[in-house]
Amino acid sequence: MPDYGLVAAEELGPTTPQLAPLYPALPWSMPGARILKLAYEVGTDFVRHTLPAGLARSTPPYGTLVVYDVPESPFGPYRMAAQTLACRYRNFARVYVLQAVVDNPVALAALREVWSYPAAPGTIELTDTDGEVRGLVAAPDGGALARFTLTDGEGAEAERVVVDGELTARVPPRFSTAADEPVRLIQVNRAFALRDPTRAKFSIEFTSAGDRYPWGAVPVTHLIIAVDTRADLEYAPTDHVLDYFPPS
């Protein structure tokens, strides 16, 4: 009888290498984070040609730039900025994550591998001066992807701030000659405890930085409002792996 190894599947870490996984298994706790959410309306045709088949657009179509400034996480501090599009999965209001940049390589790997997050390396600068919040999202070569400014902030109630659940598309690796695994939609299972939010007017400009960072493709047509809030975050294993296609 072969002398089999003794490690059962459930004993493996969340990722390889087995003896030194890049990140711990879920849940991940991230207290004291800051979230900026900038909401804006987006061109209908762009949304129609960007959303997966199982997701419907809202009326009007809108999107958000969401910036996470996380001082404490299993991967250390990190910042992330993500472009999303509001959508409906069946009757559920969700956002579909288009693209993101993350400034911490371990967080980048974790978000990509666990949540299929469409993240790439990049940097996020946030500056608070004279009641304004300025932000710059950039590609690794410094090419600007998003510049934004929040002004005229005023207090808001935490229970009035909605942060919709995020969906990502999980595309299985195409290395097998067997029947393809289906593409699925994954709902990022992230709980928020929001506090001390403010809402603000804002300006925003998206630009692309080469083919890998097409942030300028998002056609912003009308600004809605921005929210700046503190939050404790908790990531847990997902309960929702969803069909990519609409019901027949």
Next chain:
Amino acid sequence: MKFGLFFELSVPRPLTPAADRRMYELALEQVKLADELGFDQMWTVEHHFLEEYSHSSAPELWLTAVACHTKNIRIGHGICTLLPAYNHPIRSAERAAWLDIISNGRLEFGTGRSTTWTELGGFGIDPDQTKAMWDDSLRAIPKMWMQDEFSWNSEFFSCPPRAIVPKPMQQPHPPLWVAVSSPETAIQAAERGIGMLGVSIGTPAEQEARVREYRRIIQNCDPVGAFVNEQANNLNWLYVDEDRERGHRMGERLIASFNELATKTVGINQVYPGSAYNTPGLLFALRRDSMAGAKALIKDGFCIGTPDDVIASLRRWESIGCDGIMFLVNSKQVIPQDQVLNSLRLFAKEVMPKFKDPAPVDLTRPGIVTTRNMNGTSTKVAADA
């Protein structure tokens, strides 16, 4: 108990002028039949930019067509949006007066403000201001109808002394209502002495406290009009069929279609954190409901099923003090028109007679007298009006 139809005027894709014309013809056929069958009221929303969900962007025109094709049914704005950027209050008063004249005194003037970013954003309106705008217009319009010369000077509009003409057929003016989707607005309706037009579809248990509070507060109201219109209506679905299983199947189709349309809209609370809209909104309710699956779409108090089922549901609404039920009978034409009409006929034959009370309830109290409207309905009028 009074019964009415409630029209969103939804249109299935592809969205073409012909599709809108088809919707108009079907809706008109429904309301003409309802008039012949003895339904008391019909109501129509005002919405803008809500493709598929509601093409009722000029309800006063549709209601005028209804008035010209019907004889007895009350013609309800459900609602006329009292935001000056949508409808200048003077224009609202003028159009409503004309509609009351054309309908020979059958107008019910429902009021409200929008609840979607889709609409408010489209007109560039600050969501935080909508309640104050509504209140300002609501207080001005009855004066336009009653005063020979009207003048106004507020944060939202001003007018030097002018004669607003014509005056409405119903004197001193048509009954006033407000669309109610939150406990807060039910209280505001009561405080102002106007009807409560419940437009969130819930169960009797969910609405009972709201109706009770409305009844309590309106006893000491300060009416914005010349009389107190103490009436509580609630929105419901309607599909009646001799076969319960078929009735439920069609009812589920109706509700699922409506929910699917409604969830595509963007509620104010979805994107705009503020205190002006105190309830999570329709989207959240539908999201919650849809988690339970198709069979759970039909809830306690919904008027779907056999005539006996519907009678039992209406008894529940009657028991919590509802004066009227407004029915959504189709959505995006998912139910064939002949079946919608058959449902209305069956309702009129088997259900309606059970709720016709020949003796109106005496609602008099000190300072308030009950008067009869032209169509036989009653409203409470201040004795010194």
